[in-house]
Amino acid sequence: MTLAPDHKPTFANLSLTDRLGKAMPVILVPILIVLGFVAIGAPSSWLTLTVSGLAMGMMIFIMASGLTLVFGLMDVINFGHGAFISVGAFVGVSVLIALGDWTGAASLLLNMAAILLAVVAAMAVTGALGWGFERVIVKPVYGAHLKQILVTVGGLIVIEQLIYVIWGPDEIFINRPEMLKGAVTFAGAAMEKYRLLAVGIGLVLFIAMRMVLRRTKIGLIVRAGVENGPMVEALGYRLRIVFVGVFIAGSALAGLGGVMWGLYQEVITAGMGEEMMVLVFIVAIIGGLGSVEGAFIGALLVGLLQNYVAFLEPKLALVSNIALMTTILMWRPQGMLPVVKAK
Amino acid sequence: MSEPILSLRGLHTDIAQYHILQGVDLEVPRGQVTMLLGRNGVGKTTTLKSIMGQWSAKSGQILYDGQDITRLPVSARARAGIGFVPEDMGIFRDLTVEENMVLGCTTGPLDPARKDWLLSAFPALGTFWHSEAGNLSGGQKQMLSIARAMVEERKLYLIDEPTKGLAPAIVSTMAQALRELKAQGASILLVEQNFSVARALGDSAAVMDDGRVIWTGEMAELAANKDLQERLMGLSMETH
Numbered sequence: 001m002t003l004a005p006d007h008k009p010t011f012a013n014l015s016l017t018d019r020l021g022k023a024m025p026v027i028l029v030p031i032l033i034v035l036g037f038v039a040i041g042a043p044s045s046w047l048t049l050t051v052s053g054l055a056m057g058m059m060i061f062i063m064a065s066g067l068t069l070v071f072g073l074m075d076v077i078n079f080g081h082g083a084f085i086s087v088g089a090f091v092g093v094s095v096l097i098a099l100g101d102w103t104g105a106a107s108l109l110l111n112m113a114a115i116l117l118a119v120v121a122a123m124a125v126t127g128a129l130g131w132g133f134e135r136v137i138v139k140p141v142y143g144a145h146l147k148q149i150l151v152t153v154g155g156l157i158v159i160e161q162l163i164y165v166i167w168g169p170d171e172i173f174i175n176r177p178e179m180l181k182g183a184v185t186f187a188g189a190a191m192e193k194y195r196l197l198a199v200g201i202g203l204v205l206f207i208a209m210r211m212v213l214r215r216t217k218i219g220l221i222v223r224a225g226v227e228n229g230p231m232v233e234a235l236g237y238r239l240r241i242v243f244v245g246v247f248i249a250g251s252a253l254a255g256l257g258g259v260m261w262g263l264y265q266e267v268i269t270a271g272m273g274e275e276m277m278v279l280v281f282i283v284a285i286i287g288g289l290g291s292v293e294g295a296f297i298g299a300l301l302v303g304l305l306q307n308y309v310a311f312l313e314p315k316l317a318l319v320s321n322i323a324l325m326t327t328i329l330m331w332r333p334q335g336m337l338p339v340v341k342a343k
Numbered sequence: 344m345s346e347p348i349l350s351l352r353g354l355h356t357d358i359a360q361y362h363i364l365q366g367v368d369l370e371v372p373r374g375q376v377t378m379l380l381g382r383n384g385v386g387k388t389t390t391l392k393s394i395m396g397q398w399s400a401k402s403g404q405i406l407y408d409g410q411d412i413t414r415l416p417v418s419a420r421a422r423a424g425i426g427f428v429p430e431d432m433g434i435f436r437d438l439t440v441e442e443n444m445v446l447g448c449t450t451g452p453l454d455p456a457r458k459d460w461l462l463s464a465f466p467a468l469g470t471f472w473h474s475e476a477g478n479l480s481g482g483q484k485q486m487l488s489i490a491r492a493m494v495e496e497r498k499l500y501l502i503d504e505p506t507k508g509l510a511p512a513i514v515s516t517m518a519q520a521l522r523e524l525k526a527q528g529a530s531i532l533l534v535e536q537n538f539s540v541a542r543a544l545g546d547s548a549a550v551m552d553d554g555r556v557i558w559t560g561e562m563a564e565l566a567a568n569k570d571l572q573e574r575l576m577g578l579s580m581e582t583h
Contacts (some may be wrong), residue, residue, distance in 0.1 A: 223437065234427045
């Protein structure tokens with residue numbers, strides 16, 4: 001065996017500027033929280049708004065994570081993603097209504113069991129719907145962005161109309177389970193119990209997704225596929241099957257997000273998914289299309305900023321997220337943590 | 344003589360409106376290194392990509408190990424035992440060197456003995472084992488690309504210009520690794536512009552021009568005949 005020529009690489013430390021540049025997207029969240037504290041002044045209000053912003057961010061992340069992976073992996077722009085949010089909410093809420101005895105009981109165990117069943121049902125239905133959606137609507141238009149936009153918007157409209165057919169045209173009001181009503185008080189700040197639960201679920205899901213993407217072979221294939229799909233296939237992996245799996249998982253997560261958002265707002269409508277798509281797209285774009293970590297940071301920024309601005313200057317809340325997107329894209333046109341695509 | 348591992352029969356491939364391969368006929372003998380030579384733009388890379396399935400052949404036939412793979416998807420060809428090192432290396436920049444290597448293992452976990460062999464051939468990969476591949480130098484990326492293709496035993500390797508733009512010391516490392524791969528019984532179809540590498544490694548050669556194979560024969564015969572080189576490729580190998 002002939003060894004390669006003597007080569008002694010050295011590891012140079014990155015400069016502070018370089019390190020800050022790399023870490024900046026992650027640092028933005030604590031910076032925004034600190035700025036919020038300075039601007040709001042009252043610690044109790046700030047804490048309440050921060051928890052609320054984090055909860056909102058986590059729910060948007062759950063809805064956006066599937067969309068960003070689907071785009072990254074197969075370059076598919078799916079405007080129909082919002083349909084899975086709505087369907088998930090309606091299926092989940094239907095289960096919760098059917099389990100009225102459990103949700104109305106003063107038992108955390110029964111309340112959580114009801115939510116769990118609602119979530120499982122919503123994810124199963126939206127996962128299956130996602131599979132059908134991919135087969136019938138997305139598959140024929142691979143590689144054609146304009147057609148993707150047209151047919152997925154069409155799919156969204158059809159599914160919304162089906163919701164009207166099945167559940168009727170009226171919005172449905174839903175009460176949160178008994179033990180998740182109200183708030184807990186900490187340091188003088190009132191924090192809604194449900195929002196704390198949403199933060200917990202979002203955090204667990206993000207960690208789980210990161211573990212799957214970083215520690216498993218399938219996660220490795222997904223990450224590699226986002227970067228260079230043709231090479232993944234040339235190594236022997238059937239990326240189409242992986243993509244269908246990601247599409248189903250992304251649809252199921254949107255369904256989960258729909259249930260959580262429905263319980264957060266305490267009302268659901270057929271158009272709720274479509275309305276959420278604006279925030280979902282903002283999060284996916286500012287995070288960097290294809291990046292789950294980017295979507296997570298983007299979602300937290302959107303949630304926090306919207307809550308802080310709504311408190312400080314309510315009229316500006318409507319434009320705060322568009323302003324955030326504009327600012328971030330001027331700073332990093334590919335998003336905060338872009339996936340470098342092979343040319 | 345045993346049946347060749349790969350035969351191309353009248354292969355035609357279009358890229359957009361361009362008719363690139365215009366009836367390629369080629370045979371790659373088992374256990375040999377076959378050099379695919381020719382000027383830039385004559386269709387060498389398109390030939391490799393057509394064999395791998397990244398460009399669909401418009402007509403013609405690709406026979407690999409006795410099986411017609413012309414219409415098989417890319418992943419099926421890879422699973423049938425074809426390893427591919429593309430010209431752009433196909434490195435996953437955001438993944439570590441280790442993760443790139445693990446992805447090369449499609450039938451099971453990374454074999455420790457195979458890993459040791461590859462790291463002794465390419466020690467730099469061991470040094471940067473946990474670093475992102477995007478941070479490697481050009482030569483190291485090329486080493487990783489070849490090592491990833493070699494991480495599992497394949498019957499046929501398609502390698503596109505592995506020494507392009509590399510320092511001479513790294514070129515000799517590449518050549519040695521390919522020599523060892525051949526000694527293990529692998530068949531290699533190698534596109535190479537570096538004639539000294541082609542001379543040193545090649546058993547047989549095929550020269551392409553205008554989307555066709557215009558000459559096939561022993562590498563030694565081509566290397567010894569300056570007139571033939573100039574007639575086929577427009578320049579002598581000695582000029583490189």
